[in-house]
Amino acid sequence: MTTETEDPDHKENKKTRHSIGAKKNPDTETAILDAAADIIAEKGIGGLRMEAVARKAKAGKATLYRWWPSRGALLLAVYQRKKPSVCYRDTGSLYEDFLHFAKDLIEIWQGENGLFFKAIIAESQSDPDVAEKLKDYHAERLEALAAVVTRSQQRGEIPQNEDPTTRAELVIGLLWQRLLNNRLDESIDEHIKMLANSDET
């Protein structure tokens, strides 16, 4: 059969959801995001169909499109709900800070989060909204990592006149490229070491 599993026993199976007046019903939102997450888990992100989400969530397509006008928007919403956070540590050593950051992110990405993030990058090529959100997200990450670099500058580990985002961007670029080439399992120690060293020619 190719039909939906009809989801007969979803969490808290309240028969039917109704409108709660002229405002968004949070139950509906939950049901839709749950449905989308389930489908993604079952068939992968490429198999996410708006129609199937609506059917599984027992929601109208109009409701779905009202709040998430595109596949990408829905994707982002599901991702935001489960977005794992990397903690940016302060070990006193830039190398250690970078390494922890990179290893944390790699670990997160090695699960289904990586699939998610790759799919979002892919989607951003065709959906401008997703592209913008992704850019924001990327900028945010960059800034957070740049803060780590700044601390290192304050400790005197690396030159103070360089832009802290430069090193941060190289770290993140490395990781994106690894993710997109399915090479997350390869070693990064040397790369991080190189990026954590001071450059005095």
Add this chain to the structure above:
Amino acid sequence: MTTETEDPDHKENKKTRHSIGAKKNPDTETAILDAAADIIAEKGIGGLRMEAVARKAKAGKATLYRWWPSRGALLLAVYQRKKPSVCYRDTGSLYEDFLHFAKDLIEIWQGENGLFFKAIIAESQSDPDVAEKLKDYHAERLEALAAVVTRSQQRGEIPQNEDPTTRAELVIGLLWQRLLNNRLDESIDEHIKMLANSDET
């Protein structure tokens, strides 16, 4: 109408192509790849439809599917034909070599090649064939840039005991990340300088 331009004056406009007997007509292959390339240039890879390719190439859908059984297969065939090459120079300075490479690649990517490449990355998330080919391509590029690093090592610019692909990967990671975030126009001088410097702690 926003539909196909019907391509009234394509290269070698022989009114209609017919069978040339019990074997593949090379004109047909050319026409199909041309059509696909044109469509990708116009609407991006996401806008590539088998049906539109057949129409524009004045080919039957069966013919199309006979040789390129999937969107991914067609995509790769088009890409193989036009794969742009960066020349890896030897200026005697790693910084200069890196900078030239990066600027060349950025220039290439700023045209339609960038759209193409981003789309291939996106497609590779759902089509394993494309993913594999992309990985090969990436490895090849990495090796070529690593050769540049090796020359620098031989000149004594940078330590000889480091793996030359490490620096190469950081350069390429930076560029991928810039490409995918539509930030190709931002400065990379500092980044390249950092990656070209010797690291002596």
Add this chain to the structure above:
Amino acid sequence: MTTETEDPDHKENKKTRHSIGAKKNPDTETAILDAAADIIAEKGIGGLRMEAVARKAKAGKATLYRWWPSRGALLLAVYQRKKPSVCYRDTGSLYEDFLHFAKDLIEIWQGENGLFFKAIIAESQSDPDVAEKLKDYHAERLEALAAVVTRSQQRGEIPQNEDPTTRAELVIGLLWQRLLNNRLDESIDEHIKMLANSDET
């Protein structure tokens, strides 16, 4: 956009109507019927949407459905308000009376009233309420025209033993058929002359 004109300058543009307590607000009724009439004038009855009426009347859909539970009910309410009247003259000649009646009706129908009436006939095929009202209306018209025939009988123009509705029905049948076939502009003189003549075999 082809959507509603939002009606920024409707009659009695009192910014917002509110409840006038625990009873029906007559302004609301007026606003709704006005809105419906306007929409019918613009797009025809086929284009009448409950949703659009509510929006244009700045009324809630619930309010609308409370009083006019169906499209047909609303339709009839609008029609009742604007029902155009033909005057049945008494010129002393059946031919003249018929001709005046027919020409008056044709003139009325050539404007938007014709569209309205055709639409009511169409609607009556699927809405029994409308069908019944239409039948009543038709009977009423028939009777009025039959009175004209009776006067002619009393003048001795035509035989007295015939049912006056017979001729009346033929006149009206002619006109309905002309209306429904969009042939209102064709000549009716000969037909009327035939129907006004005495029949002596």
Add this chain to the structure above:
Amino acid sequence: MTTETEDPDHKENKKTRHSIGAKKNPDTETAILDAAADIIAEKGIGGLRMEAVARKAKAGKATLYRWWPSRGALLLAVYQRKKPSVCYRDTGSLYEDFLHFAKDLIEIWQGENGLFFKAIIAESQSDPDVAEKLKDYHAERLEALAAVVTRSQQRGEIPQNEDPTTRAELVIGLLWQRLLNNRLDESIDEHIKMLANSDET
């Protein structure tokens, strides 16, 4: 259940119809018209949904729309297939000819054919194609009946200088009006008699 009856035992249940090349498959046409006719018989013409027809005929919606681009077109096609023909007799008396014609048509219209025809008239108010076809059909009918009148003129029953379509139109107008007002069962003898008489004032 609100779902279709899935039609498990249709006439000649050939599992699946396929394309028969680049031209219309008559089996498909038959299946679709059968499905439409069945649905109309079940739920009435107002209950005819393109989607349900496609489902029941096991046809794609695209196929349906390819050949019958609107509900009205499909309606007409179904009607044409079953169009009952009135025979225009030649009894030697205009009264008899008219009466036979009228009674035949009334009998035909009293079954589901009448519902059909009324629905087509209704549909013609919103679908210009249907309107045109209806006008043609009406003109054809008018001409056929006018021929009856012409024969009567040749016999000398009625004046020769009058346009034969005039009487014909009055007959048909009467019948249309009766049909649309659900008054087919009322007497028409007097009306026919009046229309069959010679008018000499």
Add this chain to the structure above:
DNA sequence: ACCTAAGCGAGACGGTACGTCACGTCTTGTC
């Protein structure tokens, strides 16, 4: 010189999903 077999264009076919629209019901908060 004929025959066969494949390539080829065209496009119809059964499907799936799309994104939009209107339906009629509902709940909220305001007056």
Add this chain to the structure above:
DNA sequence: GACAAGACGTGACGTACCGTCTCGCTTAGGT
């Protein structure tokens, strides 16, 4: 308690492509 606002589940709409198919034509190579 009437009201506007509008969210909700439902379901049909008409469109766009999918990948498969059958047709009738064209041509090369074997006979």
